[in-house]
Amino acid sequence: MAPFSKYNRNSKTMASQKITTSKAKPLPPGVYTPVITIYDNTPTQQVDLDAMYKHCQYLVNAGCHGLVYLGTNGELAMLNHQERIDIVKMARKAVTDLGIPDYPILAGISAQSVAETIQLAKEAGEAGAAWGLLLPPSYWTKAINPKVLEGYYRDVADASPIPIVIYNYPGVVSGVDLDSDIICALASHPNIVAAKLTCGQVGKAIRVTSRYGPQHMAVYAGSADYLVPSLVGGASGCVVGMGNVFPKTVSRLYDYYKAGRLNEAAALQEKISVAEAACKKSLNSTKWGAWYYILRNLGIESDAGFAMRKPYLSPGEEQKKSALAAFSILEDIEKSMQGREGIFKA
Incomplete structure (x- = not known):
């Protein structure tokens, strides 16, 4: 990475023309499932890597375009360093065993300090993650301002061995909300390649996509209930917790839209929005739904x-x-749908 000082920090000085140049490792488009963490039935709730291996392979076979581990649905804040490493290693092994070693896997690398976040990024990369998903810091919100936020992301991106995906989710970081000016400013960094917007602000997504092509700075919805509106606005896909429960259906919604099957996409979008209400109420509902519809059928x-x-x-x-x-x-x-045709079967 080039020195920190070489990057333009002022979004107002950026060219008004849309930037479409490709970065070294852009995030592929599609529907990504932020995978849940499964525990065993002991008082200490140890991570059940065997169950997670089965779940991982099922999600890939069902047609998910990529997987995210150690995100909010993965309970990142509840896991120690070694558990995080073990989970990413498990996921990379699971996809390699399926014969697709380069399948897209992201890992959450969020921490409060630049120093620990860089350490997590290095550990995630060594374990097999190809991109790092990063929330903004939130420990002392009175001291957080745009300069702090930009500096945090740039410092991490300078040192990270894997590209960074900005993760904007005010609900889990004490209300810290990255606006489109900050995201556009960070788009100038060659190691920051995308943003996941769980803030639900489609207008913010459009403001970013109006200035950058997806190979330079991609935008992903943080929920499937506004996937089609986000795609209309130029988004590259979504990262959706309900993929843990109905991976074929949410992946197919994206596929319908990209294939121009807009009537089918609109009808399915409506049903997905109704079902996703359960996931929005509680992560417990998502996790239990994953067991009820998938894992109990996998032993x-x-x-x-x-x-x-x-x-x-x-x-x-x-x-x-x-x-x-x-x-x-x-x-x-979900039961009526097949896995990805020609590549995967479910």
Whole structure:
């Protein structure tokens, strides 16, 4: 990477013409599933790598275009360094065993300090991640301003061995929200290649895509319930937690749109938006749904390992019932779909 001082920090000085030059390793387009972390049924809730291996291969076979580990759905904040390394190694082995060693895998590398984040980026790269997903710092919000945020991302990107994907999710970082000016300013860095916008602001996505082509700075929706509007606005895809439950359906929504099958895309978008309400209410619902619809059919008989890590509580019967009520709209659709034709089968 070039020295930090060489990058333009002022988005207002950027050329008004759309920049379409390709960076060294852009993030491929499509639907990415931010994979849940599965635990065993012990008091210490050890990571169940065997179950996660089965889940990983199923998601790939179902047609997901890429996978994200150690994100919000993966409970990054609840995992130690070694667990993070082990999970990424497991994922890379799982896709390699399927005969696709270069399959896109991202890993969350978020931490509060630049020093630890760089360490996590290096560990993730060594373990097999090809890109790093990075939240902004949030520990002392009174001291956080645009200069701090830009400096944080640039410092990490300067030292990271893997390209950085900006992760904007105000709900998990004390309300810190990266606006389009900051994202556009960071787009000048050669090792920052994309942004995942879980803020739900489609207008923000359009402001970025209006200035940069996807090979230079791609934008991904952070939820499937606004995937089609985001694609219309120039987004490259989405990272969607419901992919843990219905990977064929959410991947097919993207495929329909890209193939010009707009009526089918619109109809499926409506159903996905209804079902995704369960995922938005609780990560427990997503995790339990993954067990109910996928993992119990792969030999995982108990749902005990699909609760969030303590101190969070396990889902109660009413929550499970509510999740099933929302998910049911996609159950038959998912069953009717095949894996990715010509490459994968599910």
